[in-house]
Amino acid sequence: MTLSRRRAIAAGWLAIIGFTQRTVRSATEAEQTGFLDLNDTVAFPMDTLNDRWDLVKFDAELSTGKGDKRLQGVLLKTGVDVAGCGDLRALCTICPHEVCAVEFVEDSNGFRNVSDVVTGQPLFVCPCHFSVFDPMADGAVIGGPAHRGLYAFAFELSDNEIRITGIEAGVLDLLS
Numbered sequence: 001m002t003l004s005r006r007r008a009i010a011a012g013w014l015a016i017i018g019f020t021q022r023t024v025r026s027a028t029e030a031e032q033t034g035f036l037d038l039n040d041t042v043a044f045p046m047d048t049l050n051d052r053w054d055l056v057k058f059d060a061e062l063s064t065g066k067g068d069k070r071l072q073g074v075l076l077k078t079g080v081d082v083a084g085c086g087d088l089r090a091l092c093t094i095c096p097h098e099v100c101a102v103e104f105v106e107d108s109n110g111f112r113n114v115s116d117v118v119t120g121q122p123l124f125v126c127p128c129h130f131s132v133f134d135p136m137a138d139g140a141v142i143g144g145p146a147h148r149g150l151y152a153f154a155f156e157l158s159d160n161e162i163r164i165t166g167i168e169a170g171v172l173d174l175l176s
């Protein structure tokens, strides 16, 4: 076998190994980070949310292996961190109990008769069976039958935009 043919074969094998490593690595990264990439990034200008409890709703699309699914979400500002994104939350508003749409309730005092977990601060409340989620605690469940909190979207700040790029991989359990 000539030297150039041996080099060509070696280059071919290296290309195959490189492709395999990239494929395995991207699958491993998804498992490690716990987030899945959305089909398309959802972007908002940085100045979309200015005051505490400002929010904007959005739809995102996720490829699930059983077709594309639409996810409803909300981006909200829970504090007054003007310098960074520490007070931003991007949460999926599909209830993890039985897939109803949760509602943002700014004045939660009206729910005292249906939930004893009211804290006086804004909450997410599911109208179906009254699971309650705390936006200050990343959407953690604080009452009702839901077994977990709201699924979180991954987001980043880039080019003066808030870019929503992914969703917790566990959301697939909800969509199956």
Ligand code: FES
Pocket: 095, 096, 097, 098, 099, 100, 126, 127, 128, 129, 130, 131, 144, 145, 146
């Ligand atoms: S669907 Fe939300 S509490 Fe049951």
